[in-house]
Amino acid sequence: MTDADVVVVGAGLAGLRCARALADAGRHVVVLEAAGHVGGRVTSDDVDGYVxxxxxxxxxxxxxxxxxxxxxxxxxxxxxxxxxxxxxxxxxxxxxxxxxxxxxxxxxxxxxxxxxxxxxxxxxxxxxxxxxxxxxxxxxxxxxxxxxxxxxxxxxxxxxxxxxxxxxxxxxxxxxxxxxxxxxxxxxxxxxxxxxEGGMRRLPEQLAAGLADVRLDTSVVGVRAGGVDTDAGPIAARHVVVATGTGEAERLTGMPATEMxxxxxxxxxxxxxxxxxxxxxxxxxxxxxxxxxxxxxxxxxxxxxxxxxxxxxxxxxxxxxxxxxxxxxxxxxxxxxxxxxxxxxxxxxxxxxxxxxxxxxAMPPPLRLTRPVEAGDGVFVCGDHRDTASIQGALVSGQRAARAVLAA
Structure with a gap:
């Protein structure tokens, strides 16, 4: 018995795009985010009336x-x-x-x-x-x-x-x-x-709008075939997409981190x-x-x-x-x-x-527009570190991971 078709770990731009593509394809998706907001590195704060x-x-x-x-x-x-x-x-x-x-x-x-x-x-x-x-x-x-x-x-x-x-x-x-x-x-x-208007946070907020199950303040401590382990307990899923930064992705999947x-x-x-x-x-x-x-x-x-x-x-x-x-x-x-x-x-x-x-x-030569998203055992990885160092790269990476999940 599974709790979801896909668990997406990380609610940055790549994870949100991946979750949306999977949800649009009829998959039951749960998004887990350790922070108290969506967006990952694309976020904003309110400080004394300033954004x-x-x-x-x-x-x-x-x-x-x-x-x-x-x-x-x-x-x-x-x-x-x-x-x-x-x-x-x-x-x-x-x-x-x-x-x-x-x-x-x-x-x-x-x-x-x-x-x-x-x-x-x-x-x-x-x-x-x-x-x-x-x-x-x-x-x-x-x-x-x-x-x-x-x-x-x-x-x-x-x-x-x-x-x-x-x-x-x-x-x-x-x-x-x-x-x-x-x-x-x-x-x-x-x-x-x-x-x-209102800060760069409006971009991930728009991408997250309409997603049925986004759980903030939820840390993932481990990823395995068939699900994830969180600080609130295990979640079973057919597939897992790790959409975190490159260092956390290496910790969870073993995929070598890229230079930042x-x-x-x-x-x-x-x-x-x-x-x-x-x-x-x-x-x-x-x-x-x-x-x-x-x-x-x-x-x-x-x-x-x-x-x-x-x-x-x-x-x-x-x-x-x-x-x-x-x-x-x-x-x-x-x-x-x-x-x-x-x-x-x-x-x-x-x-x-x-x-x-x-x-x-980092984007050293020769240019690599894409890197593998399959980590094995039903686990996938996405993020700008798998494509190009840009908002374009993050969104495309999320879409690529979603396609790979749907084809698995």
Whole structure:
């Protein structure tokens, strides 16, 4: 006698997508989550009227999985502009996508952020991903830094690109698969990412809506053929899907864990945005790394006003744990932000500080778009660590695991 057809361990994006696909196929699914909320790493907290996500996260509506399985309109997405603020030695400038932010593109040309030779090389490098993304994913691969060296891209565009991407893939060394980076840049070229009204938690909450049996605050202590053991007792099931982080998945199934990259995010309440434009800011000074611990910053309320009380604003600043200054304290972060925006930070208040050692899976070359989801004995594994380090990867991984269960 079984208690369920399938037990899904973990209510992150992958687990929720897997559970929904199985429920839609008529399976009785029980979702178990150790935390008191759904979402896994995609979660938010309310702090004194502010909404702070667990790390700076954004939702890109161009992801195919998001278009297929998420009601983006219902999330009330507040989008950032298609560009970045760039701190140079002289001023804070804008590098914008001329196709999607023509009102900002002129300043990019005027301010000398674009070198014609570098631009031609980057366009040639990116074109296959824009036109034939699948063939781009399987092309010969290399670390990002090596790929840019081969292209001869050495100017300001390279520093801007590297600083921006380091915050996205949480890799300041340029060791990430160049093919994966091209697919990421393709998604940015197709749409501007944004933030749901009320925080990134609204995404997993939407995915969980309608699931009949989601049990929070329930820890799984063991997985076996025919069910799981929880802190509340055993649950029998024909199949088990482990949809946890990679470390917990290794503990429960024995599947080797993948390398993870870590970051910290500082959240500041600010009376006014240091720059009014809904753009991510990066520091392009310094030859190899920024002259301070902050790799990107953004006043998130310029895109999503719901993140702060009326009349107030919320700013995020991200540091990378792989760097010696990744664990920098508040004084160093404030000093860098003051230099980045050329403003005083005296009136800024720390709302939250998140240290996230396992923020995203590493994506070294050669790019592997998928990893096995079958662990044997009716046990399956899913998560962004089985596909790609993105919301797209998490959702697709959950769907793949559901298909594997249905075919078993």
């Amino acid at each position: 702070v996500d667990c790390g700076f996260q954004v939702l890109n509506p161009s992801y195919p999985a998001v278009r297929r399985w998420v009601d983006v309109d219902a999330l009330g997405l507040g989008a950032f502009d298609a560009g970045v603020l760039v701190r140079t030695t002289s001023s804070l400038k804008v590098l914008a996508d001329p196709r999607r932010a023509p009102h900002l593109a002129w300043s990019s040309l005027r301010d000398g952020l674009i070198d014609a030779r570098d631009l031609v090389g980057l366009v040639r490098w990116m074109t296959p991903a824009l036109v034939r993304p699948q063939s781009s994913a399987t092309a010969p691969d290399a670390p990002l830094a090596e790929a840019l060296d081969r292209l001869g891209v050495t100017g300001k565009e390279r520093r801007i690109l590297e600083r921006f991407l380091a915050g996205v893939v949480v890799d300041p060394e340029g060791a990430t698969s160049a093919n994966f980076v091209r697919l990421l840049l393709r998604s940015f070229a197709l749409a501007s990412p944004g933030l749901p 990259h870590g970051l910290t995010t500082w959240w500041f309440a600010v009376p006014e945005p240091p720059d009014p434009r809904p753009l991510l800011a990066v520091d392009a000074r310094g030859t190899h790394t920024p002259p301070g611990p902050v790799w990107n910053a953004a006043t998130v309320t310029t895109a999503a006003p719901s993140y702060a009380p009326a009349g107030r604003h919320l700013l995020e600043a991200t540091t990378l744990l792989a760097r010696p200054d990744g664990s920098a304290g508040e004084p160093q972060v404030r000093a860098h932000l003051a230099d980045l925006y050329r403003c005083s930070t005296d009136g800024w208040e720390v709302v939250a500080h998140h240290v996230i050692p396992d923020a995203v899976p």
